[in-house]
Each structure stands twice: as structure tokens, then as C-alpha cells.
Amino acid sequence: MANSDAADNPFEDIPRPPEEAGQIDEIADLTAQLQDMRYPAPARVLRGVHPKSHGCVRASFEVRRDIAEDLQVGLFAKPGKRYRAWIRFSNAAVRVEHDLKDGKHGSRGMAVKVLDVKGEVLLEDGGERNQDFLMINQPAFAFANAEDYLRLTKTIRENNDDATRFFAPLQVEVPGVSDEQKARILRTFKLVQQLQSVPVANPLEVRYFGAAPFLFGANRVMRFSAEPCDGEKPQVLPETPSEDYLREALIKTLQQKQDICFDFKVQVRGKGEELDIEDASTVWDETETPYVDVAKITIPAPQKNIDGSKQVERCEALVFTPWHSLADHQPLGSINRLRKAVYLASEAHRAVGGKDR
Numbered sequence: 001m002a003n004s005d006a007a008d009n010p011f012e013d014i015p016r017p018p019e020e021a022g023q024i025d026e027i028a029d030l031t032a033q034l035q036d037m038r039y040p041a042p043a044r045v046l047r048g049v050h051p052k053s054h055g056c057v058r059a060s061f062e063v064r065r066d067i068a069e070d071l072q073v074g075l076f077a078k079p080g081k082r083y084r085a086w087i088r089f090s091n092a093a094v095r096v097e098h099d100l101k102d103g104k105h106g107s108r109g110m111a112v113k114v115l116d117v118k119g120e121v122l123l124e125d126g127g128e129r130n131q132d133f134l135m136i137n138q139p140a141f142a143f144a145n146a147e148d149y150l151r152l153t154k155t156i157r158e159n160n161d162d163a164t165r166f167f168a169p170l171q172v173e174v175p176g177v178s179d180e181q182k183a184r185i186l187r188t189f190k191l192v193q194q195l196q197s198v199p200v201a202n203p204l205e206v207r208y209f210g211a212a213p214f215l216f217g218a219n220r221v222m223r224f225s226a227e228p229c230d231g232e233k234p235q236v237l238p239e240t241p242s243e244d245y246l247r248e249a250l251i252k253t254l255q256q257k258q259d260i261c262f263d264f265k266v267q268v269r270g271k272g273e274e275l276d277i278e279d280a281s282t283v284w285d286e287t288e289t290p291y292v293d294v295a296k297i298t299i300p301a302p303q304k305n306i307d308g309s310k311q312v313e314r315c316e317a318l319v320f321t322p323w324h325s326l327a328d329h330q331p332l333g334s335i336n337r338l339r340k341a342v343y344l345a346s347e348a349h350r351a352v353g354g355k356d357r
């Protein structure tokens with residue numbers, strides 16, 4: 001069955017916060033308002049987040065032949081199965097700006113679209129059945145849940161995309177912010193600081209994470225990651241990084257003849273283990289639950305047309321959401337429930353306000 005609502009699963013049988021549905025609607029509305037603010041007509045409306053692409057590349061996604069039997073689940077059911085894929089590399093920043101705005105590093109994205117998967121999907125992708133894996137270069141998402149993301153979205157709406165005031169409760173008493181929420185704001189602050197200190201010189205050379213939990217078949221939960229097959233390389237920035245130095249690095253690397261390879265890996269836990277389903281700003285300790293390689297992503301090189309207008313247009317038109325997913329890999333937890341409505345809102349708004357506005 002396609003386009004079904006989230007299947008029942010044993011991991012979200014918690015009493016949902018009663019205000020969550022309203023928070024999600026509000027964030028979806030604000031996302032569209034923010035797009036209008038950033039791209040007044042006749043400008044083309046871009047993605048609500050991750051609007052700046054470094055490039056889209058053709059790739060393949062191949063399930064490992066030696067995948068352990070107990071991991072042969074969902075997309076990974078058939079050892080050796082090879083899928084075609086597209087990958088879009090991006091900056092998370094909400095505006096298209098210098099890759100090193102104010103000299104600070106930002107969150108970098110790698111979105112993988114595995115094409116033509118077999119089985120029940122939760123949401124069709126323009127009539128197709130695809131499995132999207134959206135990743136950032138940090139193992140934890142900076143915001144725990146819908147409540148915190150709403151505070152962020154309101155803050156940037158009121159302050160012309162400046163998020164600084166989100167952290168105000170760490171310095172002054174702000175009415176309505178509980179001690180529990182304050183502790184989460186501190187964690188967000190530390191995660192953002194950490195992110196801003198991690199240099200990325202080339203989007204093809206660093207590790208990415210799904211940063212939230214997803215189903216792994218009926219009874220288990222996964223977190224996923226993609227890591228360069230030879231490991232992360234030391235990241236040495238150009239002496240004077242240009243505005244688009246990440247795009248330049250990506251294109252230059254893919255002009256060479258050497259294919260690029262990422263190991264796609266999962267951490268898997270089951271009922272009874274600490275899962276942190278409702279808080280996306282947590283990680284699972286890799287020493288307790290190691291990541292295991294389950295597939296290989298290959299980006300064939302050379303790819304010469306990444307900067308061509310046709311490919312750039314195709315890249316803009318792609319729609320990624322974690323809900324383009326097999327039911328076996330259903331997104332879980334507050335942040336993921338929120339993402340369902342918001343990605344649809346962003347996509348619908350950019351489709352409406354697109355090129356011909």
C-alpha cells in the first residue's frame with residue numbers, strides 16, 4: 001500500500017504531548033511564511049532549509065553481499081541488490097550564502113534518494129517508490145523535539161532569520177521556559193558550537209548521520225550513517241575559501257577518474273534497550289552499539305555535468321523527505337513526526353512559488 005499513514009509500531013506507543021499536533025501545524029505555516037520572506041516575488045522560492053546545493057550526483061546503492069542475516073530487513077533484505085540513486089549535497093543554513101558565513105562552519109547535508117524500491121512505502125515520491133536517507137554531518141540533531149523546534153522557528157521569524165535569541169533563556173529569565181527546556185537549550189547550544197568548529201573542506205570526504213531514530217523492521221530501531229570508505233580525511237580549507245568553495249571542491253573531485261565510495265551503516269537496537277525515540281538530540285554510544293556496514297554507496301567519476309543548467313534544474317526539482325520510506329524504515333519520534341508535515345509544506349510552497357511566479 002502506498003501513501004499510508006504511519007503504521008502502528010511498538011516504539012511510539014507513548015502518550016503524545018497534547019499540544020504536538022498544533023505545534024506541527026504552526027511550524028508548517030511558519031516555514032511557508034519564512035520562504036515568502038526570503039524570496040519575495042518574483043524571486044524563485046527555494047527549500048525552507050538546505051536551500052544551497054553544492055551539487056547533485058548520480059550514484060548507486062548496493063546492499064553488501066556479506067550482510068549479516070539478522071540485518072537483511074527492508075531495503076537491505078537482498079544481499080548484493082543494487083539500486084540507482086541520486087545524492088544532493090547541501091548547506092543546512094536557511095539562506096543561500098557564503099559557505100563560511102562570518103567565518104563559521106555550518107551544518108552540511110547529504111540527501112540520498114534510492115530509486116525504485118520494492119515494498120510498501122509510507123509516501124510516494126511523485127508516483128514513484130523511493131527510499132530517502134537525509135543526513136547531516138553531526139550524529140545528533142541540535143533540537144530535541146517539536147516544542148523546541150517551534151521556539152526556534154518563531155525566533156527566526158521574529159528576528160529576520162537570526163537564531164541568537166533562541167539561547168536567551170541561558171542568560172536571562174524568560175517566562176514560560178521550564179527548567180527542563182532550559183537544559184535542552186543548553187544542549188542545543190553546545191551542539192551548535194561543536195558543529196561550528198568542525199571544518200569541512202570537501203563534502204565528499206566527511207561522515208554524515210541520519211541523526212534520529214527509524215524503524216528497522218517490525219521490532220527494532222536503527223540510526224544510520226554514511227562514511228567515506230577510506231575513513232574521513234583531514235579537512236584542510238583553502239587559504240581564502242570562496243563563497244562556494246564546497247561546490248568547487250565537489251566538482252573538482254568528481255572531474256577525476258576515481259569513483260567515490262561511502263559505507264552506509266546502521267546501529268540497531270531493540271525493545272528494552274535505551275532508544276531515546278522522542279529526543280533527536282541524543283546519540284547511541286558507538287562503543288555500546290557499533291555501526292555495522294550494510295550497503296555501499298558509489299558515486300561514479302568522472303561526472304562532468306554537475307554544474308550544467310539541466311542538472312542544476314533537476315537537482316532543484318528533487319524532493320527529499322524521510323517519509324519517502326519503506327514502512328520497514330518508518331521515521332520515529334517527535335522530530336520525525338514534525339518533519340512529515342513540514343517537508344510537504346516546504347515542497348508545496350516552492351512548487352507554487354517556483355520559477356514561473
Ligand code: HEM
Pocket residue numbers: 027031046047048049050088089090109110111134135136141149209210211212280318319320335338339342343346347350
Ligand atoms: C534528524 C534531523 C534532520 C536531518 C538529518 C535533516 C536533514 C535534511 C537534509 C539533508 C535536507 C536537504 C534535502 C535536499 O537535499 O533536498 C533537509 C531539507 C529540509 N529539512 Fe531537514 N533535517 C532534519 C530535521 C528537520 C526538521 C526538524 C525540520 C523542520 C521541521 C526540517 C526541515 C527541512 C525542510 C523544510 C527541508 C527542505 C524540504 C524541501 O523543500 O524539499 N528538517 N533536511
